[in-house]
Amino acid sequence: MAKTFLSYLSCGLLLLTLSCSSCSKETSANSTATSSQPTAANAKPGLMTGADQTQKYVPYLKGKRVALVVNPTSIIGNKSSVDSLQALGIKIVKVFGPEHGFRGNASNGTHVGDEVDAQTGIPIISLYGKKKKPSKEDLANVDVLIYDIQDVGVRFYTNINTLRDVMESAAEHKVEFMVLDRPNPHGYLIDGPILDMKHKSGIGQFPIPIAHGMTVGEFAQMINGEGWMAHGLKLDKINIIKIANYHHDMPYVLPVKPSPNLNTAQSIMLYPSTCLFEGTILNHGRGTQYPFTIMGAPKLKGKYEFSYTPVSIPGMSESPLHMNEVCYGLDLRTYDVEQLRRKRQINIGWLLELYNAYPEKERFFDSSYSKQMGVIERLIGVSDFRKQVQEGWSEERIRETWQPGLAAFKELRKKYLLYP
Numbered sequence: 001m002a003k004t005f006l007s008y009l010s011c012g013l014l015l016l017t018l019s020c021s022s023c024s025k026e027t028s029a030n031s032t033a034t035s036s037q038p039t040a041a042n043a044k045p046g047l048m049t050g051a052d053q054t055q056k057y058v059p060y061l062k063g064k065r066v067a068l069v070v071n072p073t074s075i076i077g078n079k080s081s082v083d084s085l086q087a088l089g090i091k092i093v094k095v096f097g098p099e100h101g102f103r104g105n106a107s108n109g110t111h112v113g114d115e116v117d118a119q120t121g122i123p124i125i126s127l128y129g130k131k132k133k134p135s136k137e138d139l140a141n142v143d144v145l146i147y148d149i150q151d152v153g154v155r156f157y158t159n160i161n162t163l164r165d166v167m168e169s170a171a172e173h174k175v176e177f178m179v180l181d182r183p184n185p186h187g188y189l190i191d192g193p194i195l196d197m198k199h200k201s202g203i204g205q206f207p208i209p210i211a212h213g214m215t216v217g218e219f220a221q222m223i224n225g226e227g228w229m230a231h232g233l234k235l236d237k238i239n240i241i242k243i244a245n246y247h248h249d250m251p252y253v254l255p256v257k258p259s260p261n262l263n264t265a266q267s268i269m270l271y272p273s274t275c276l277f278e279g280t281i282l283n284h285g286r287g288t289q290y291p292f293t294i295m296g297a298p299k300l301k302g303k304y305e306f307s308y309t310p311v312s313i314p315g316m317s318e319s320p321l322h323m324n325e326v327c328y329g330l331d332l333r334t335y336d337v338e339q340l341r342r343k344r345q346i347n348i349g350w351l352l353e354l355y356n357a358y359p360e361k362e363r364f365f366d367s368s369y370s371k372q373m374g375v376i377e378r379l380i381g382v383s384d385f386r387k388q389v390q391e392g393w394s395e396e397r398i399r400e401t402w403q404p405g406l407a408a409f410k411e412l413r414k415k416y417l418l419y420p
Contacts, residue, residue, distance in 0.1 A: 047245045047246055047250070049181070050148075050180035050241035050242060050243055053241060053244060054084075058088050061085075062090070065142055066142070066143065066144050067093060067139070068081065068094075069096045070149060073150030073257075075255065094125055094138070095123070095125070096126075097124050097126050127162055127165065133169045134166060144178055145169070145176065147179045147216065149182075152185055152258055153185065153187065153213060155195060155381070156210070159216075160216070164223050167229060170235060172233055176237075177237075179220050181218075181243050182243065183250065183252040184214060184252070186213065187214075188344060189344060190211060190212060190406065190409070190413070191345050191406070192209040192210025192380070193381050193382045193402045194207055194208065194408075196383065206228060209381075213248060215246075215418065217242065217243075218417055218419075219416075221416040242419075246419050247419050253265050261291035263291065266293050266332070266335075267285075270340075271292050273346045275379065279367060279376030281358075281364055282296060282327075282354060286320040286321065287311050287316075287321075289313075294306070294332065295330050296308065296327035296329020296330065298327055299358060299360060300327070300328040300357060302328075307327060310323050330353075345399070352395060361390070365386055382401075385398070
């Protein structure tokens with residue numbers, strides 16, 4: 001059975017060492033972080049995900065051999081889609097699992113192997129290990145391939161890469177393809193520079209902004225319509241089970257954490273902005289229970305009062321940056337994320353602030369710790385951002401360079417929308 005965010009939090013150990021100006025400040029910050037856990041009760045009355053509307057697709061699936069692309073966010077009510085559909089008499093012949101695995105217990109970037117699900121006995125084929133998409137053999141006994149994964153609407157969140165990959169396999173091997181659509185918690189947000197495809201990587205596969213403001217059903221239509229599958233492949237049809245009573249501007253709090261390090265409502269709302277710190281020498285909360293909501297580095301001692309110590313956390317971050325070192329910096333756990341909704345923009349002001357505060361500016365965008373170079377370019381998507389920051393450009397001036405691409409994308413996006 002899928003867990004709510006609150007149960008995930010209560011089961012975890014508090015591994016963050018905090019240093020605040022007073023005990024009351026620390027207590028307030030911790031209680032706010034706990035109360036921000038998403039629960040199903042936060043969803044708008046009447047809203048139903050595609051998966052929840054079983055009457056629209058279960059009768060069609062009866063008698064067919066079904067494969068599911070799922071992870072722990074794939075739920076019907078409060079149970080796994082796999083368990084629920086199997087109980088409804090659907091013949092599930094296999095499950096495909098993306099990054100973090102089917103049950104969500106693999107850390108970010110960790111390759112996952114094939115296995116047999118202990119609860120159902122269904123074979124699980126990993127799409128985040130030796131292969132990225134189902135093979136001809138994998139689909140030989142499949143009539144319908146269903147994608148049912150909660151996304152967060154951000155270019156560098158890798159589930160949309162998996163979506164494209166499984167669509168390619170379905171098109172190549174003539175298998176029906178279905179999407180059980182789910183709300184985008186950033187449906188209101190279309191922002192960031194368009195990815196320059198010379199920076200294409202595992203964290204950026206499409207010429208889209210950082211936040212695209214689309215559901216996975218809509219994005220699947222864009223992938224198909226824009227020819228973003230290999231070898232000119234296209235699906236004749238994508239059967240999308242739409243969300244009921246949904247619009248893009250609707251706040252949506254996820255009932256299950258979408259990945260191990262997006263473990264609070266606050267982290268999800270800050271993610272399009274704070275994930276950019278992965279391209280810097282600053283820790284951004286990995287190795288704590290508050291990823292993407294706090295960021296800092298040992299070199300910022302004396303610049304900021306707030307401090308924390310990243311540690312190894314199995315299943316979340318085994319070797320975080322600055323592990324076992326006291327980091328000083330920003331605490332955004334109580335930041336009013338409604339400001340992001342009102343502005344409809346990602347916030348690069350935090351990155352500019354910490355760059356200006358960092359004493360060794362030539363090392364700020366150092367990504368040698370990750371054994372990769374140019375991480376900030378792959379995250380932001382363009383070549384000139386690093387230089388703009390180093391030259392002291394204002395946020396407004398930087399954002400002006402994004403506008404032509406954003407305007408063109410917003411026009412393109414209209415062709416594929418399913419919701420107002």
